[in-house]
Amino acid sequence: MAIIAPSLLAADFGVLADAVSEVAGDADWLHIDVMDAHFVPNLTVGPPVVASLRRHTGMFFDCHLMMSDPGPYLEAFKQAGAGGCTVHVEVGRTGELLAQMRDLGLQAGLAANPDTPYEAVAPYLDKIDLLLLMTVFPGFGGQSFMGEVMGKVRMARQAIDERALPVHLEVDGGIDEDTGAVAAEAGADVFVAGTAIFGDDHPAEASRRLRKAVAGPRTA
Ligand code: DX5
Ligand code: ZN
Numbered sequence: 001m002a003i004i005a006p007s008l009l010a011a012d013f014g015v016l017a018d019a020v021s022e023v024a025g026d027a028d029w030l031h032i033d034v035m036d037a038h039f040v041p042n043l044t045v046g047p048p049v050v051a052s053l054r055r056h057t058g059m060f061f062d063c064h065l066m067m068s069d070p071g072p073y074l075e076a077f078k079q080a081g082a083g084g085c086t087v088h089v090e091v092g093r094t095g096e097l098l099a100q101m102r103d104l105g106l107q108a109g110l111a112a113n114p115d116t117p118y119e120a121v122a123p124y125l126d127k128i129d130l131l132l133l134m135t136v137f138p139g140f141g142g143q144s145f146m147g148e149v150m151g152k153v154r155m156a157r158q159a160i161d162e163r164a165l166p167v168h169l170e171v172d173g174g175i176d177e178d179t180g181a182v183a184a185e186a187g188a189d190v191f192v193a194g195t196a197i198f199g200d201d202h203p204a205e206a207s208r209r210l211r212k213a214v215a216g217p218r219t220a
Helices: 011-024 048-052 071-080 096-102 118-127 147-162 177-186 202-211
Strands: 005-008 030-035 060-068 086-087 107-112 128-132 169-172 191-192
Touching: 005 169, 005 202, 011 048, 011 177, 011 202, 030 048, 048 060, 048 071, 060 107, 060 191, 071 086, 071 096, 086 096, 086 128, 096 107, 096 118, 107 118, 118 147, 128 147, 147 169, 147 177, 177 191, 177 202, 191 202
Parallel strands: 005 030, 005 191, 030 060, 060 086, 086 107, 107 128, 128 169, 169 191
Antiparallel strands: none
């Protein structure tokens, strides 16, 4: 079953709770992009905003930590109501960070940039709940989907299936109905979409259309 995860990055930050309630009935997870102005050249939100949103919805919060040093903040995200946190493999200390997330009771996610090889994440597949393969370089919404990442998605899907691992395979960046279908065919099962959902005049309808587009049979 595909999971649709609207990215709040494309919503109006002045009325975030309204954005959440617009999609709550037609999406599964809420993707919250945390940027530290160091790992990526942009700055967004942290635990206080997650805690505020927690009071408005029961949705699963999928927190994508684009941070050079996420370790000291994991507990605060958990306390704020994050369901899962995803750290980037490029920042190092991966084993330590994944263990810390598991100890806190967070779903443990690992992300890789488009130019990071599959081999960098492969050793951690049995230590994570989610693998995020970025389909743009992180930092900004509204960029174009990088189809060349699909080879990596196929490799990950094959490994996950062969070993029957309980790991979600998420794609993030430039996902719309067309690119979502491409990623679904390659083996993704969690689809993050910012612009395609919150950039639409009717986010709930856009979310339903995306769900339909990615629902085709998987051939990977
Ligand atoms: C990019 C973020 C994405 C972003 C996707 O660094 O990780 O989650 O919101 O936005 P779109 O869907 O507009 O590419
Ligand atoms: Zn993201």
